[in-house]
Amino acid sequence: MDFKLSKKGLEISPSVTLEITAKAKAMKDAGIDVVSFGAGEPDFNTPKNIQKEGIRAIEEGLTRYTPASGIVELKKAICEKLHKENNLEYKPSNIIVSSGAKHSIYNTLMAILNPGDEVIVAVPYWVSYPELIKISGGNPVYIETKEENDFKFTISDLDHVLTHNTKAIILNSPSNPTGSIYSEEELKAIADWAVKNNIFVISDEIYERLVYDGEKHISIASFNEDIKNLTIVINGMSKAYAMTGWRIGYTAAHEDIIKVMSNLQSHTTSNPCSMSQYASVEGLLGDQSSVEDMKKHFEERRNYMADTINSIKGLSCRKPKGAFYIMVNYTQLLGKTVKGITINSSLDFAKLLLEEGKVAVIPGIAFGDDKYIRLSYATSMENIKKGLGRIKEIVE
Helix, strand or coil: CCCCCCHHHHCCCCCCCHHHHHHHHHHHHCCCCCEECCCCCCCCCCCHHHHHHHHHHHHCCCCCCCCCCCCHHHHHHHHHHHHHHHCCCCCHHHEEEECCHHHHHHHHHHHHCCCCCEEEEEECCCCHHHHHHHHCCCEEEEEECCHHHCCCCCHHHHHHHCCCCEEEEEEECCCCCCCCCCCHHHHHHHHHHHHHHCCEEEEECCCCCCECCCCCCCCHHHCCHHHHHHEEEEEECCCCCCCHHHCCEEEECCHHHHHHHHHHHHHCCCCCCHHHHHHHHHHHHCCCHHHHHHHHHHHHHHHHHHHHHHHCCCCEECCCCECCEEEEECHHHCCCEECCEECCCHHHHHHHHHHHHCEECEEHHHHCCCCEEEEECCCCHHHHHHHHHHHHHHHC
């Protein structure tokens, strides 16, 4: 059929990881023991106190529509959290609750972008940033970051891509896929640059609780009122609280931005899931010991994974300071043929590891950088040991 479909819809790039993910699933379904390092979610269950609050909400009939931008109890809990943990003062009118942090980012971009506006994105990037920018009518502008600088952009990088069309930069710290964290000094420089040039900062802080080695997460919005007014803080419940399926994200920003986002949300998705909102209040204000426990496990896994990768001939990585991913540099293997597969790209290397090693990884090209593959340590230590053992066998 010759359908006349949406040009905008047709221009959205499909995920380059779909082929690998589909193949890994088919192999698992066929009973093949595949170790997957693709997970973008904690392998732990949602903490019991949060589960109980979700069940209470169902049993008490809190299952109806809520205000489109979220219940006031959750907005107040978010304000309390931001005050206590991030040194940020917001009122409930500065907050909108959405169906996951991805939805929060989409609403943000829809609220601030006009056709042709440019949004600066660091490479490697989280897969959805470029597509969300395009869907919202903007143009992604890329900064190629360097591994030796922990995959972080500098002020001179920002100056190099700045044009009269630049509307925003996306700052993801801790980062998916690199796990890098911007220091206080780096954040202050970025804040000064944004204020000087009147550029929005979309600060994606979804991994803020997963920082290691005694590092502390700092929100760029906390420095002064000028940068706070330009910053749109994105966060959510998924990663820290193992609540990926509950779909709760939130945004804190200037009231004028929140109003536009709320109007958009009221006409598109309406309110996020009611039970998930009540459970999230308990997540933010209740016992945090399970979050710390999960973090300890992630840190142990990270240490083992980074040390093991760096001991495998032909592979190397930097030890990430946050999140639960490692970018593995495989460029020493480029051009080599292993078991009939020549490694000319991250996709080739991912195919080799899946077909011959029964290990699923995400090719770096999905994040805009073909020199790497991404491994997630949001899986058990047993799986990590088994999977890395198989990778070592294939590579060496």
